[in-house]
Amino acid sequence: MDMNAYLSMFIDESQDHLQALNENLLKLEGDPNDLSIVQVIFRSAHTLKGMSATMGFEDLASLTHEMENVLDLVRNGKLAMDAFIFDVLFKGLDALESMVADITAGGQGKADVGSIVGALKSIVDGSYLTRTETAAAAVAAPAGPSAAIDEFQLSVLKQSMDSGLKALRIDVSLEESCVLKAARAYMVFNLLEEKGEVVKSIPSVTELEQEQFDRSFTVIFVTEHDAKGLEEAVGGISEVAAARAEELDAGTLERLARPEPAAKPAAGAAAPSAPAAKPAEPSAAGEARKPAGGAPAASRTIRVDIERLDALMNLFSELLIDRSRLEQLSSEIGRGELTETVEHLSRISGDLQNIVLKLRMVPVDTVFNRFPRMIRDLARSLDKKVELIVTGADTELDRTVIDEIGDPLVHLLRNSLDHGLETTEGRLQAGKPETGTIWLRAYHSGNHVFIEVEEDGRGINSDKVKAKAVENGVLSPEEAARLTVDEMNNLIFAPGFSTADQISDISGRGVGLDVVRSKILSLGGNVSVESKAGVGSKFSIQLPLTLSIITAMLVKLGSEKYAVPLTSIVETGIVKREAILTVHGNRMLSYRNAVIPVVSLSRVLGAPDYREDDEEESEYIVIRKGDKWAAVIVDDFIGQSDIVLKSMGAYLGQTPAVSGATILGDGQVALIIDPNALFK
Amino acid sequence: MAEDIKVIVFSLGEEEYGIEVDKVKTVERLMPITRVPKTPAFVKGVVNLRGVVVPVIDLRGRFGLAETEQTEATRIIVVSSGEMEVGFIVDRANDVTDISSDQIELPPEVVGGIQAKYLRGVAKTDGGRLLVMLNLSEVLNKSELVQLEQMEA
Numbered sequence: 120m121d122m123n124a125y126l127s128m129f130i131d132e133s134q135d136h137l138q139a140l141n142e143n144l145l146k147l148e149g150d151p152n153d154l155s156i157v158q159v160i161f162r163s164a165h166t167l168k169g170m171s172a173t174m175g176f177e178d179l180a181s182l183t184h185e186m187e188n189v190l191d192l193v194r195n196g197k198l199a200m201d202a203f204i205f206d207v208l209f210k211g212l213d214a215l216e217s218m219v220a221d222i223t224a225g226g227q228g229k230a231d232v233g234s235i236v237g238a239l240k241s242i243v244d245g246s247y248l249t250r251t252e253t254a255a256a257a258v259a260a261p262a263g264p265s266a267a268i269d270e271f272q273l274s275v276l277k278q279s280m281d282s283g284l285k286a287l288r289i290d291v292s293l294e295e296s297c298v299l300k301a302a303r304a305y306m307v308f309n310l311l312e313e314k315g316e317v318v319k320s321i322p323s324v325t326e327l328e329q330e331q332f333d334r335s336f337t338v339i340f341v342t343e344h345d346a347k348g349l350e351e352a353v354g355g356i357s358e359v360a361a362a363r364a365e366e367l368d369a370g371t372l373e374r375l376a377r378p379e380p381a382a383k384p385a386a387g388a389a390a391p392s393a394p395a396a397k398p399a400e401p402s403a404a405g406e407a408r409k410p411a412g413g414a415p416a417a418s419r420t421i422r423v424d425i426e427r428l429d430a431l432m433n434l435f436s437e438l439l440i441d442r443s444r445l446e447q448l449s450s451e452i453g454r455g456e457l458t459e460t461v462e463h464l465s466r467i468s469g470d471l472q473n474i475v476l477k478l479r480m481v482p483v484d485t486v487f488n489r490f491p492r493m494i495r496d497l498a499r500s501l502d503k504k505v506e507l508i509v510t511g512a513d514t515e516l517d518r519t520v521i522d523e524i525g526d527p528l529v530h531l532l533r534n535s536l537d538h539g540l541e542t543t544e545g546r547l548q549a550g551k552p553e554t555g556t557i558w559l560r561a562y563h564s565g566n567h568v569f570i571e572v573e574e575d576g577r578g579i580n581s582d583k584v585k586a587k588a589v590e591n592g593v594l595s596p597e598e599a600a601r602l603t604v605d606e607m608n609n610l611i612f613a614p615g616f617s618t619a620d621q622i623s624d625i626s627g628r629g630v631g632l633d634v635v636r637s638k639i640l641s642l643g644g645n646v647s648v649e650s651k652a653g654v655g656s657k658f659s660i661q662l663p664l665t666l667s668i669i670t671a672m673l674v675k676l677g678s679e680k681y682a683v684p685l686t687s688i689v690e691t692g693i694v695k696r697e698a699i700l701t702v703h704g705n706r707m708l709s710y711r712n713a714v715i716p717v718v719s720l721s722r723v724l725g726a727p728d729y730r731e732d733d734e735e736e737s738e739y740i741v742i743r744k745g746d747k748w749a750a751v752i753v754d755d756f757i758g759q760s761d762i763v764l765k766s767m768g769a770y771l772g773q774t775p776a777v778s779g780a781t782i783l784g785d786g787q788v789a790l791i792i793d794p795n796a797l798f799k
Numbered sequence: 800m801a802e803d804i805k806v807i808v809f810s811l812g813e814e815e816y817g818i819e820v821d822k823v824k825t826v827e828r829l830m831p832i833t834r835v836p837k838t839p840a841f842v843k844g845v846v847n848l849r850g851v852v853v854p855v856i857d858l859r860g861r862f863g864l865a866e867t868e869q870t871e872a873t874r875i876i877v878v879s880s881g882e883m884e885v886g887f888i889v890d891r892a893n894d895v896t897d898i899s900s901d902q903i904e905l906p907p908e909v910v911g912g913i914q915a916k917y918l919r920g921v922a923k924t925d926g927g928r929l930l931v932m933l934n935l936s937e938v939l940n941k942s943e944l945v946q947l948e949q950m951e952a
Contacts, residue, residue, distance in 0.1 A: 436850075437850055440850065679833070679834065723836075724836040724837075725836050725837070727834070765851070765852045766852065767835070767845055767852055767854060768845075768852060768853055768854050768883065768884055768885070769881075769882045769883045769884075770854045770883045770884070770885045770939065771835060771838065771842070771845075771854045774835055774836070774837060774838060775836075775837045776836065776837070777835065777836065780833070780845055780852045782847050782850065782852070786831075786847055787831055787833060787847065788833040788844075788845050788846060788847050788852055789833065790833065790835065790836075790845075
């Protein structure tokens with residue numbers, strides 16, 4: 120039998136099952152006595168085992184089989200879940216995921232799962248209770264000495280390399296006689312901090328600080344300096360026996376990142392004695408409780424290749440252009456029957472447009488569903504207690520946006536957990552509940568979707584941000600003095616900004632928030648932060664519903680036509696010339712009890728045949744970005760229209776003040792204005 | 800081993816130029832061009848090429864030659880190189896001809912006022928015509944576009 124035909128089905132379904140296993144295991148961790156969840160987990164594992172065996176993936180099947188044995192005991196009440204069993208099961212899941220990923224990439228799904236299988240067997244025969252230590256060590260062993268980095272750190276490293284920095288791996292060993300190892304390690308980090316960014320350290324910084332390391336440690340480091348110089352500098356610190364720096368290329372990084380899922384644990388697993396911290400109790404907010412007992416409600420769906428949807432979308436865009444052309448022609452010809460038919464066509468294509476756009480909508484849950492697990496693992500490695508509350512996971516977004524939004528959200532969540540939330544002691548001292556809370560919310564509002572990451576941590580110290588901004592030359596002391604608290608907090612999105620005092624291998628330490636912002640901006644969205652010292656911070660991301668068809672206001676500048684996205688227009692109006700005031704050389708307009716700056720579109724775009732100075736009255740559009748407002752003067756309004764976004768091609772790339780192009784009903788190309796670029 | 804290359808022949812002023820046929824997507828008559836603000840002067844704007852938005856540049860301007868009036872004979876030659884698709888405005892598109900790759904000789908320093916780096920060489924056809932072969936990747940070099948923008952800014 121030719122298995123290839125079934126391979127893609129197998130991959131899709133096993134990913135669904137793995138996701139279900141992950142979710143339910145997390146749920147079970149929150150409520151270890153709920154045997155109905157165990158039933159669901161058991162069924163998923165069983166199906167997965169059967170599928171893998173049929174497809175001939177023996178390793179996958181045998182690992183699932185061992186996990187199933189453990190679950191069977193739990194299901195029949197012969198075994199009570201404890202922290203160790205959870206850890207081993209999660210590790211098993213990680214291994215399964217990496218095997219399926221290998222199969223997806225064309226491999227055979229082979230992996231050395233001996234240690235995990237051993238741990239699972241020891242659970243089944245009960246011997247693990249007596250030799251917890253060794254079993255845990257065995258599980259942790261694959262982490263080995265190699266400097267495994269996770270996907271997030273990989274992306275940080277790659278970004279740095281793209282911007283011309285070097286990624287180095289530095290092995291440092293201290294002299295045997297060294298007494299204050301932590302202090303020496305601190306000196307090394309201090310030195311490295313001056314020269315670049317530490318992305319990752321092995322063992323972790325916390326362990327280094329507590330002297331929980333033998334004489335040597337390894338750091339992954341991003342810098343503009345060369346390896347030789349750094350070697351000498353680090354070697355120059357007293358009691359450092361040797362320092363060896365080696366430049367990493369993209370290939371090595373990939374290899375370091377690849378074996379990750381099986382090898383990651385180290386920190387979490389090595390301490391099974393830690394009181395069963397239950398970091399990520401699945402959202403107590405009842406909505407996450409899907410029908411736990413029965414099989415997942417079967418909805419009648421089919422899987423469709425995303426490329427076909429894209430093709431459908433493109434064809435529909437063509438249709439839309441012809442529709443506007445027809446509308447224009449029929450109004451010129453003015454024959455009743457023709458006009459009627461064209462109007463009917465317009466209505467139908469309007470409905471069709473809604474359906475086509477809806478087809479591409481995907482619930483944000485497809486991105487959110489991996490976060491509970493990520494938060495759980497992170498919280499463990501940071502030794503913090505945290506609860507993640509997810510709401511609005513069913514909010515839908517365009518597929519293209521969904522694909523891009525994952526990384527920025529991972530970044531914000533890590534940031535919240537690492538920098539935002541205090542340590543457990545810190546929280547108790549501040550009189551807060553021991554367990555921190557992170558809210559992840561998604562909701563619709565108008566033509567936008569909002570995603571918020573909020574935490575009840577220490578909040579942003581805006582004075583520190585200000586001091587840092589002045590120090591880094593982001594703005595002058597005079598400018599800084601004029602900023603509001605919110606404006607100051609938003610400075611953390613400036614490139615190369617970090618206020619983290621201590622090194623940590625979790626967050627990018629300032630390499631990142633500007634990357635988050637540029638990513639969101641490139642999606643046509645916006646990100647901002649609100650924070651209150653001591654109470655917490657809230658990051659809000661605003662995203663457009665769709666990226667392919669938008670409603671726009673068409674405007675004229677002499678002979679040229681431009682489109683302004685309707686979503687950024689607050690209102691339109693006409694103003695007499697003498698009503699435009701000049702304040703300190705800036706032209707302003709009084710608008711609803713406020714005075715807002717006037718922007719001349721013709722001047723910004725250098726329009727060849729229109730000057731608003733020649734006119735007695737000017738049409739204007741009020742646009743808004745956050746709390747900034749502006750009145751944009753145009754020649755004339757043409758009207759509203761649904762337009763199809765088109766790229767202007769690779770040759771022109773990014774052009775200022777223009778976000779793209781569209782084709783109008785008369786076949787002409789009109790440029791789409793990027794309103795955000797009109798604010799100074 | 801010499802191999803035959805099919806080239807599209809076009810002219811700028813008196814000079815004749817060639818671009819390999821497989822790099823050319825289409826040759827079009829002049830059509831309405833939408834100006835794109837804040838781009839170098841030789842970037843004339845974008846056109847609607849059967850539903851695709853394609854940037855158009857004036858090849859004379861690109862080479863630093865004086866731009867001329869557009870006439871009935873003016874054509875847009877749409878070339879694609881890598882991910883880029885760009886239309887060239889030329890004075891006239893003439894015909895398609897075969898040249899042999901060993902007929903291409905290295906260009907002299909400057910041909911008809913065009914710097915050598917934009918040229919692949921000069922080819923002699925069997926009919927005795929001289930064709931200047933363009934080096935597309937250099938003509939479409941974007942870093943230069945950025946530099947020009949900065950100079951004009």
